[in-house]
Amino acid sequence: MRNLIHPERDNELYIAVLDVLENAITAHPENFDHTENKPGVVDHYGYRTDTRSLVVLSEEYGTAYMRLTLPSREHPVFDRLARMLFDHFMRG
Numbered sequence: 001m002r003n004l005i006h007p008e009r010d011n012e013l014y015i016a017v018l019d020v021l022e023n024a025i026t027a028h029p030e031n032f033d034h035t036e037n038k039p040g041v042v043d044h045y046g047y048r049t050d051t052r053s054l055v056v057l058s059e060e061y062g063t064a065y066m067r068l069t070l071p072s073r074e075h076p077v078f079d080r081l082a083r084m085l086f087d088h089f090m091r092g
Contacts, residue, residue, distance in 0.1 A: 001072065003085055004065040013088045017068060017081060021045045021057060024077045031075060032056075047075070 007014045024032040025045075036043040044058035060067040068085070070078045 001070045001082065001085075003068045003070075003089075004060055004063075005068055006065050008064070010088070013084065014066065016084055017057065020077060020081055020084070028075075028077070032077070047071075 005014050005017065021032065021034070025034055031047055031049065033046050033048070034044075035041055035046060042055075042058050044055045047054055047056050054069060054071065056070070057066055057068050059065075068081070070082055070085075072082075073079070
């Protein structure tokens with residue numbers, strides 16, 4: 001699942017997503033990381049296992065949006081983020 005979040009218009013959601021990802025880095029450093037200010041690499045929050053890696057949150061190129069990518073049933077952190085997105089966008 002991919003979603004675009006505007007850091008200003010969706011500020012409360014954006015801050016909550018960052019909080020969840022920062023906590024995931026602390027609780028699951030073997031799976032989550034934050035890469036920033038690395039030459040040739042876009043700033044992002046990432047996820048990795050022995051068999052795959054992906055960018056979870058990064059800037060959507062050429063826009064003011066952040067792209068949040070959640071693989072289904074991959075990790076409980078993604079389930080939490082998916083519930084947050086549902087609550088924000090569907091329940092308003």
